Amino acid sequence: MKSPYIRELQASQTVLGTFLVSYKDIRQKKGGEPVLHLTLADRTGDLDARMFDNAAEVLDTFERDDFVRVKGLLQVFHNRPQLTIHKILPVPESEVDTSDFFPVSKRDRDEMFRELQSWIAGMTNPHLKALLEAIFADESIAAPFRSAPAAKTVHHNWIGGLIEHVLSMCHLARFTAAHYPDIDFDLLLAGVILHDLGKIRELSFTRSIAYTTEGQLIGHIVIGIGMIEDKLRRIPDFPARLRELLVHMILSHHGELEFGSPKIPVFPEALLLHYIDNLDSKMECMRSLLEKDRTVEGEWTAYNSALERSALKKSRFLEPEEPAVKSEVPASPKPHPEPTSAFAAKLSHALQREPG
Ligand SMILES: [Fe+2]
Ligand SMILES: [Fe+2]
Numbered sequence: 547m548k549s550p551y552i553r554e555l556q557a558s559q560t561v562l563g564t565f566l567v568s569y570k571d572i573r574q575k576k577g578g579e580p581v582l583h584l585t586l587a588d589r590t591g592d593l594d595a596r597m598f599d600n601a602a603e604v605l606d607t608f609e610r611d612d613f614v615r616v617k618g619l620l621q622v623f624h625n626r627p628q629l630t631i632h633k634i635l636p637v638p639e640s641e642v643d644t645s646d647f648f649p650v651s652k653r654d655r656d657e658m659f660r661e662l663q664s665w666i667a668g669m670t671n672p673h674l675k676a677l678l679e680a681i682f683a684d685e686s687i688a689a690p691f692r693s694a695p696a697a698k699t700v701h702h703n704w705i706g707g708l709i710e711h712v713l714s715m716c717h718l719a720r721f722t723a724a725h726y727p728d729i730d731f732d733l734l735l736a737g738v739i740l741h742d743l744g745k746i747r748e749l750s751f752t753r754s755i756a757y758t759t760e761g762q763l764i765g766h767i768v769i770g771i772g773m774i775e776d777k778l779r780r781i782p783d784f785p786a787r788l789r790e791l792l793v794h795m796i797l798s799h800h801g802e803l804e805f806g807s808p809k810i811p812v813f814p815e816a817l818l819l820h821y822i823d824n825l826d827s828k829m830e831c832m833r834s835l836l837e838k839d840r841t842v843e844g845e846w847t848a849y850n851s852a853l854e855r856s857a858l859k860k861s862r863f864l865e866p867e868e869p870a871v872k873s874e875v876p877a878s879p880k881p882h883p884e885p886t887s888a889f890a891a892k893l894s895h896a897l898q899r900e901p902g
Contacts, residue, residue, distance in 0.1 A: 548563070551590040561616065564616075565647070566611070566647040567614055580602050587647065588646055593627060594623075594629070595618065596630055604635075613636070613639060615634070619632070626840050663682065673783075691709060694745050695745075695749060696827070699852070701827040705751060708745055708746070719734050733792070737799070737815060740774060744773065747773075767799070774796065775793075794816055795815060798816050800820070845859045
Protein backbone atom coordinates (compact mmCIF):
# COMPACT_ATOMS: atom_id res chain seq x y z
CA MET A 547 0.00 0.00 0.00
CA LYS A 548 1.35 3.39 -0.94
CA SER A 549 2.07 6.14 1.54
CA PRO A 550 1.09 8.88 1.90
CA TYR A 551 -2.30 9.12 0.21
CA ILE A 552 -3.38 12.60 -0.89
CA ARG A 553 -6.29 12.59 1.56
CA GLU A 554 -3.82 12.21 4.46
CA LEU A 555 -1.62 15.21 3.59
CA GLN A 556 -1.49 18.17 5.98
CA ALA A 557 -0.64 21.81 5.22
CA SER A 558 2.94 22.96 6.02
CA GLN A 559 4.09 19.37 5.66
CA THR A 560 7.11 18.17 3.73
CA VAL A 561 5.76 15.59 1.32
CA LEU A 562 7.68 12.65 -0.10
CA GLY A 563 5.44 10.38 -2.11
CA THR A 564 4.48 8.74 -5.39
CA PHE A 565 1.57 10.05 -7.44
CA LEU A 566 -0.02 9.85 -10.88
CA VAL A 567 0.34 12.93 -13.11
CA SER A 568 -3.23 13.61 -14.24
CA TYR A 569 -2.51 17.07 -15.71
CA LYS A 570 0.70 18.65 -16.95
CA ASP A 571 1.22 22.13 -18.31
CA ILE A 572 4.32 24.24 -18.87
CA ARG A 573 4.06 27.99 -18.34
CA GLN A 574 6.66 30.74 -18.18
CA LYS A 575 7.91 33.13 -15.54
CA LYS A 576 8.41 36.78 -16.54
CA GLY A 577 12.06 36.03 -17.24
CA GLY A 578 11.11 33.20 -19.59
CA GLU A 579 12.08 30.24 -17.39
CA PRO A 580 9.51 27.44 -17.35
CA VAL A 581 7.17 26.69 -14.45
CA LEU A 582 5.54 23.27 -14.23
CA HIS A 583 1.84 23.21 -13.39
CA LEU A 584 0.72 19.71 -12.42
CA THR A 585 -2.23 17.93 -10.94
CA LEU A 586 -1.06 14.93 -8.95
CA ALA A 587 -3.55 12.20 -8.15
CA ASP A 588 -4.11 8.93 -6.38
CA ARG A 589 -7.26 7.00 -5.62
CA THR A 590 -8.12 9.29 -2.71
CA GLY A 591 -8.10 12.61 -4.58
CA ASP A 592 -5.95 15.10 -6.42
CA LEU A 593 -3.63 17.95 -5.61
CA ASP A 594 -2.41 21.09 -7.39
CA ALA A 595 1.37 21.21 -7.66
CA ARG A 596 3.90 23.70 -9.04
CA MET A 597 7.60 23.46 -9.72
CA PHE A 598 9.06 26.96 -9.87
CA ASP A 599 12.79 26.19 -9.75
CA ASN A 600 14.87 23.99 -12.04
CA ALA A 601 11.75 22.90 -13.97
CA ALA A 602 13.65 22.96 -17.29
CA GLU A 603 15.70 19.96 -16.14
CA VAL A 604 12.69 17.69 -15.64
CA LEU A 605 10.17 18.91 -18.25
CA ASP A 606 10.71 16.05 -20.67
CA THR A 607 11.27 13.25 -18.16
CA PHE A 608 7.57 12.39 -17.72
CA GLU A 609 4.17 13.01 -19.30
CA ARG A 610 0.52 13.02 -18.24
CA ASP A 611 -0.55 9.55 -17.02
CA ASP A 612 2.98 8.74 -15.82
CA PHE A 613 3.86 8.02 -12.20
CA VAL A 614 6.29 10.32 -10.41
CA ARG A 615 8.03 10.46 -7.05
CA VAL A 616 8.05 13.98 -5.66
CA LYS A 617 9.53 15.84 -2.74
CA GLY A 618 8.06 19.18 -1.83
CA LEU A 619 6.34 21.43 0.66
CA LEU A 620 2.57 21.51 1.01
CA GLN A 621 1.37 25.07 1.45
CA VAL A 622 -1.98 26.84 1.42
CA PHE A 623 -2.67 29.07 -1.58
CA HIS A 624 -6.07 30.74 -2.07
CA ASN A 625 -7.44 28.60 0.79
CA ARG A 626 -6.44 25.37 -0.96
CA PRO A 627 -3.44 23.08 -0.52
CA GLN A 628 -0.76 23.44 -3.16
CA LEU A 629 2.44 21.46 -3.35
CA THR A 630 5.65 23.32 -4.23
CA ILE A 631 7.83 20.64 -5.78
CA HIS A 632 11.56 20.63 -5.07
CA LYS A 633 12.40 17.30 -6.72
CA ILE A 634 10.51 15.09 -9.15
CA LEU A 635 11.49 11.76 -10.73
CA PRO A 636 9.53 9.43 -13.04
CA VAL A 637 8.68 6.02 -11.57
CA PRO A 638 8.21 2.95 -13.84
CA GLU A 639 4.74 1.41 -13.75
CA SER A 640 6.32 -1.92 -12.72
CA GLU A 641 7.25 -0.33 -9.38
CA VAL A 642 3.74 0.77 -8.38
CA ASP A 643 0.47 -0.96 -7.57
CA THR A 644 -1.82 0.79 -10.07
CA SER A 645 -4.88 0.11 -7.88
CA ASP A 646 -3.46 2.72 -5.44
CA PHE A 647 -3.81 5.42 -8.10
CA PHE A 648 -7.09 4.83 -9.96
CA PRO A 649 -10.31 5.18 -8.02
CA VAL A 650 -12.47 2.05 -8.11
CA SER A 651 -15.93 1.26 -6.82
CA LYS A 652 -16.11 0.24 -3.18
CA ARG A 653 -18.46 -2.56 -4.27
CA ASP A 654 -17.26 -5.80 -5.84
CA ARG A 655 -17.84 -5.54 -9.61
CA ASP A 656 -18.84 -9.20 -10.10
CA GLU A 657 -21.32 -8.91 -7.25
CA MET A 658 -22.77 -5.76 -8.89
CA PHE A 659 -23.07 -7.60 -12.20
CA ARG A 660 -24.97 -10.44 -10.47
CA GLU A 661 -27.31 -7.85 -8.97
CA LEU A 662 -27.87 -6.39 -12.45
CA GLN A 663 -28.72 -9.86 -13.76
CA SER A 664 -31.20 -10.38 -10.92
CA TRP A 665 -33.01 -7.13 -11.85
CA ILE A 666 -33.25 -8.43 -15.44
CA ALA A 667 -34.38 -11.89 -14.28
CA GLY A 668 -37.26 -10.27 -12.39
CA MET A 669 -38.70 -8.61 -15.50
CA THR A 670 -42.02 -9.91 -16.81
CA ASN A 671 -42.14 -8.29 -20.28
CA PRO A 672 -40.68 -11.12 -22.44
CA HIS A 673 -39.47 -8.79 -25.21
CA LEU A 674 -37.59 -6.35 -22.97
CA LYS A 675 -36.21 -9.23 -20.92
CA ALA A 676 -34.97 -11.01 -24.07
CA LEU A 677 -33.30 -7.82 -25.30
CA LEU A 678 -31.51 -7.18 -22.00
CA GLU A 679 -30.43 -10.82 -21.72
CA ALA A 680 -29.03 -10.70 -25.26
CA ILE A 681 -27.11 -7.49 -24.53
CA PHE A 682 -25.51 -8.69 -21.32
CA ALA A 683 -24.80 -12.21 -22.64
CA ASP A 684 -22.42 -10.49 -25.06
CA GLU A 685 -19.05 -10.39 -23.26
CA SER A 686 -17.85 -7.55 -25.51
CA ILE A 687 -20.54 -5.47 -23.75
CA ALA A 688 -20.73 -7.16 -20.33
CA ALA A 689 -16.98 -6.98 -19.60
CA PRO A 690 -16.57 -3.21 -20.14
CA PHE A 691 -19.97 -2.57 -18.50
CA ARG A 692 -18.55 -4.05 -15.27
CA SER A 693 -15.59 -1.65 -15.33
CA ALA A 694 -16.70 1.56 -17.05
CA PRO A 695 -16.98 4.82 -15.14
CA ALA A 696 -20.28 6.74 -15.52
CA ALA A 697 -18.52 10.00 -16.43
CA LYS A 698 -15.11 11.59 -16.83
CA THR A 699 -15.41 14.05 -13.98
CA VAL A 700 -18.96 14.89 -12.98
CA HIS A 701 -20.25 11.84 -11.08
CA HIS A 702 -19.39 8.15 -10.48
CA ASN A 703 -16.03 8.84 -12.20
CA TRP A 704 -14.29 5.68 -11.08
CA ILE A 705 -13.85 2.13 -12.33
CA GLY A 706 -17.19 0.37 -11.81
CA GLY A 707 -18.98 3.74 -11.53
CA LEU A 708 -21.38 3.09 -14.42
CA ILE A 709 -22.83 -0.15 -13.05
CA GLU A 710 -22.98 1.39 -9.55
CA HIS A 711 -24.94 4.37 -10.98
CA VAL A 712 -27.28 2.02 -12.88
CA LEU A 713 -27.97 -0.17 -9.81
CA SER A 714 -28.63 2.90 -7.67
CA MET A 715 -31.12 4.04 -10.32
CA CYS A 716 -32.79 0.57 -10.35
CA HIS A 717 -33.64 1.09 -6.66
CA LEU A 718 -34.89 4.64 -7.33
CA ALA A 719 -36.99 3.24 -10.19
CA ARG A 720 -38.59 0.71 -7.86
CA PHE A 721 -39.40 3.37 -5.21
CA THR A 722 -40.80 5.88 -7.68
CA ALA A 723 -42.75 3.34 -9.78
CA ALA A 724 -44.42 2.17 -6.55
CA HIS A 725 -45.51 5.78 -5.96
CA TYR A 726 -46.83 6.36 -9.50
CA PRO A 727 -49.01 3.31 -10.19
CA ASP A 728 -49.48 3.91 -13.93
CA ILE A 729 -45.77 3.50 -14.62
CA ASP A 730 -44.76 0.43 -16.67
CA PHE A 731 -41.96 -0.75 -14.40
CA ASP A 732 -40.32 -3.07 -16.94
CA LEU A 733 -40.12 -0.29 -19.52
CA LEU A 734 -38.68 2.10 -16.93
CA LEU A 735 -36.18 -0.53 -15.76
CA ALA A 736 -35.05 -1.27 -19.33
CA GLY A 737 -34.47 2.46 -19.84
CA VAL A 738 -32.54 2.71 -16.56
CA ILE A 739 -30.27 -0.23 -17.38
CA LEU A 740 -29.60 0.85 -20.97
CA HIS A 741 -29.62 4.67 -20.74
CA ASP A 742 -25.83 5.10 -20.52
CA LEU A 743 -24.82 1.89 -22.33
CA GLY A 744 -22.87 3.92 -24.90
CA LYS A 745 -20.51 5.14 -22.16
CA ILE A 746 -18.54 1.90 -22.50
CA ARG A 747 -17.34 3.27 -25.86
CA GLU A 748 -17.62 7.01 -25.19
CA LEU A 749 -14.98 6.83 -22.46
CA SER A 750 -11.59 5.16 -22.28
CA PHE A 751 -10.67 3.97 -18.83
CA THR A 752 -7.62 1.76 -19.03
CA ARG A 753 -5.63 4.49 -17.22
CA SER A 754 -7.09 7.89 -16.37
CA ILE A 755 -10.62 8.48 -17.71
CA ALA A 756 -10.78 10.28 -21.06
CA TYR A 757 -13.16 10.70 -23.99
CA THR A 758 -12.50 8.40 -26.94
CA THR A 759 -12.53 9.88 -30.42
CA GLU A 760 -15.80 8.02 -31.06
CA GLY A 761 -17.14 9.52 -27.83
CA GLN A 762 -16.18 13.04 -28.91
CA LEU A 763 -17.64 12.58 -32.38
CA ILE A 764 -20.84 10.66 -31.62
CA GLY A 765 -21.52 10.63 -27.86
CA HIS A 766 -22.99 7.95 -25.62
CA ILE A 767 -26.65 8.47 -26.54
CA VAL A 768 -26.21 7.67 -30.22
CA ILE A 769 -23.54 5.03 -29.58
CA GLY A 770 -25.88 3.28 -27.11
CA ILE A 771 -28.83 3.31 -29.51
CA GLY A 772 -26.61 1.76 -32.20
CA MET A 773 -25.68 -1.06 -29.80
CA ILE A 774 -29.33 -1.65 -28.87
CA GLU A 775 -30.47 -1.62 -32.52
CA ASP A 776 -27.75 -4.13 -33.33
CA LYS A 777 -29.20 -6.60 -30.81
CA LEU A 778 -32.82 -5.83 -31.79
CA ARG A 779 -32.11 -6.91 -35.36
CA ARG A 780 -31.50 -10.41 -34.00
CA ILE A 781 -34.83 -10.48 -32.11
CA PRO A 782 -37.27 -10.54 -35.05
CA ASP A 783 -40.54 -10.55 -33.08
CA PHE A 784 -39.66 -7.49 -30.97
CA PRO A 785 -42.69 -5.15 -31.27
CA ALA A 786 -41.88 -2.13 -33.45
CA ARG A 787 -43.71 0.35 -31.19
CA LEU A 788 -42.04 -0.95 -28.04
CA ARG A 789 -38.70 -0.43 -29.81
CA GLU A 790 -39.65 3.18 -30.55
CA LEU A 791 -40.58 3.81 -26.90
CA LEU A 792 -37.28 2.38 -25.68
CA VAL A 793 -35.24 4.32 -28.23
CA HIS A 794 -37.07 7.52 -27.26
CA MET A 795 -36.20 6.94 -23.58
CA ILE A 796 -32.50 6.65 -24.37
CA LEU A 797 -32.61 9.68 -26.72
CA SER A 798 -34.45 11.90 -24.24
CA HIS A 799 -32.80 10.92 -20.95
CA HIS A 800 -30.82 14.18 -20.66
CA GLY A 801 -34.19 15.91 -20.48
CA GLU A 802 -33.46 19.08 -22.45
CA LEU A 803 -32.20 19.80 -25.95
CA GLU A 804 -29.35 21.92 -24.61
CA PHE A 805 -28.09 19.04 -22.46
CA GLY A 806 -27.53 16.83 -25.52
CA SER A 807 -30.89 15.11 -25.95
CA PRO A 808 -32.35 15.48 -29.46
CA LYS A 809 -35.86 14.97 -28.01
CA ILE A 810 -37.43 15.90 -24.69
CA PRO A 811 -39.25 13.12 -22.76
CA VAL A 812 -42.86 12.80 -23.94
CA PHE A 813 -44.33 9.95 -21.86
CA PRO A 814 -44.19 9.19 -18.13
CA GLU A 815 -41.51 6.46 -18.10
CA ALA A 816 -39.20 8.65 -20.21
CA LEU A 817 -39.76 11.66 -17.94
CA LEU A 818 -39.21 9.59 -14.81
CA LEU A 819 -36.03 8.06 -16.27
CA HIS A 820 -34.65 11.56 -16.83
CA TYR A 821 -35.41 12.66 -13.27
CA ILE A 822 -34.03 9.46 -11.71
CA ASP A 823 -30.81 9.89 -13.71
CA ASN A 824 -30.56 13.55 -12.78
CA LEU A 825 -31.25 12.81 -9.10
CA ASP A 826 -28.68 10.03 -8.84
CA SER A 827 -25.94 11.93 -10.69
CA LYS A 828 -26.48 15.21 -8.80
CA MET A 829 -26.64 13.56 -5.37
CA GLU A 830 -23.42 11.65 -6.06
CA CYS A 831 -21.78 14.80 -7.40
CA MET A 832 -22.61 16.69 -4.21
CA ARG A 833 -21.51 13.79 -1.97
CA SER A 834 -18.20 13.63 -3.76
CA LEU A 835 -17.76 17.44 -3.70
CA LEU A 836 -18.10 17.43 0.09
CA GLU A 837 -15.90 14.37 0.56
CA LYS A 838 -13.04 15.57 -1.66
CA ASP A 839 -13.10 19.31 -0.95
CA ARG A 840 -9.68 20.59 0.04
CA THR A 841 -10.46 24.15 1.16
CA VAL A 842 -8.62 24.75 4.39
CA GLU A 843 -10.82 27.30 6.17
CA GLY A 844 -14.49 28.18 6.14
CA GLU A 845 -17.71 26.31 5.76
CA TRP A 846 -18.04 26.34 1.94
CA THR A 847 -16.50 23.96 -0.57
CA ALA A 848 -14.73 25.23 -3.68
CA TYR A 849 -17.04 26.12 -6.58
CA ASN A 850 -18.24 23.10 -8.54
CA SER A 851 -18.96 23.88 -12.18
CA ALA A 852 -21.19 20.82 -12.74
CA LEU A 853 -23.49 21.78 -9.86
CA GLU A 854 -22.94 25.52 -10.52
CA ARG A 855 -22.50 26.23 -6.81
CA SER A 856 -20.35 25.81 -3.74
CA ALA A 857 -21.75 23.39 -1.17
CA LEU A 858 -22.20 24.12 2.53
CA LYS A 859 -20.13 21.96 4.86
CA LYS A 860 -22.95 21.41 7.29
CA SER A 861 -20.89 20.06 10.19
CA ARG A 862 -18.50 23.04 10.09
CA PHE A 863 -21.50 25.39 9.89
CA LEU A 864 -23.22 23.82 12.90
CA GLU A 865 -20.03 23.44 14.96
CA PRO A 866 -17.55 26.13 13.91
CA GLU A 867 -13.97 25.66 15.02
CA GLU A 868 -12.54 28.08 17.62
CA PRO A 869 -11.86 30.85 16.86
CA ALA A 870 -14.94 30.93 14.70
CA VAL A 871 -14.08 31.36 11.06
CA LYS A 872 -16.24 33.87 9.27
CA SER A 873 -16.58 32.78 5.69
CA GLU A 874 -18.48 33.86 2.66
CA VAL A 875 -19.72 32.16 -0.44
CA PRO A 876 -16.96 32.76 -2.99
CA ALA A 877 -17.92 36.07 -4.62
CA SER A 878 -16.61 35.23 -8.05
CA PRO A 879 -16.25 31.52 -8.43
CA LYS A 880 -13.16 30.45 -10.29
CA PRO A 881 -14.25 29.56 -13.81
CA HIS A 882 -13.18 26.32 -15.40
CA PRO A 883 -10.22 26.62 -17.80
CA GLU A 884 -10.95 28.75 -20.85
CA PRO A 885 -11.85 26.66 -23.92
CA THR A 886 -9.50 27.21 -26.83
CA SER A 887 -12.13 27.54 -29.60
CA ALA A 888 -15.84 28.16 -30.11
CA PHE A 889 -16.34 24.40 -30.66
CA ALA A 890 -14.37 23.59 -27.48
CA ALA A 891 -16.47 26.14 -25.59
CA LYS A 892 -19.73 24.50 -26.71
CA LEU A 893 -18.42 21.00 -26.03
CA SER A 894 -17.11 21.98 -22.62
CA HIS A 895 -20.43 23.61 -21.77
CA ALA A 896 -22.39 20.54 -22.86
CA LEU A 897 -20.15 18.15 -20.92
CA GLN A 898 -20.28 20.21 -17.76
CA ARG A 899 -24.04 20.48 -17.86
CA GLU A 900 -24.53 16.86 -18.76
CA PRO A 901 -26.71 15.41 -16.03
CA GLY A 902 -25.62 11.82 -16.35
FE1 LIG B 1 -26.34 10.04 -20.13
FE1 LIG C 1 -26.74 8.35 -16.24
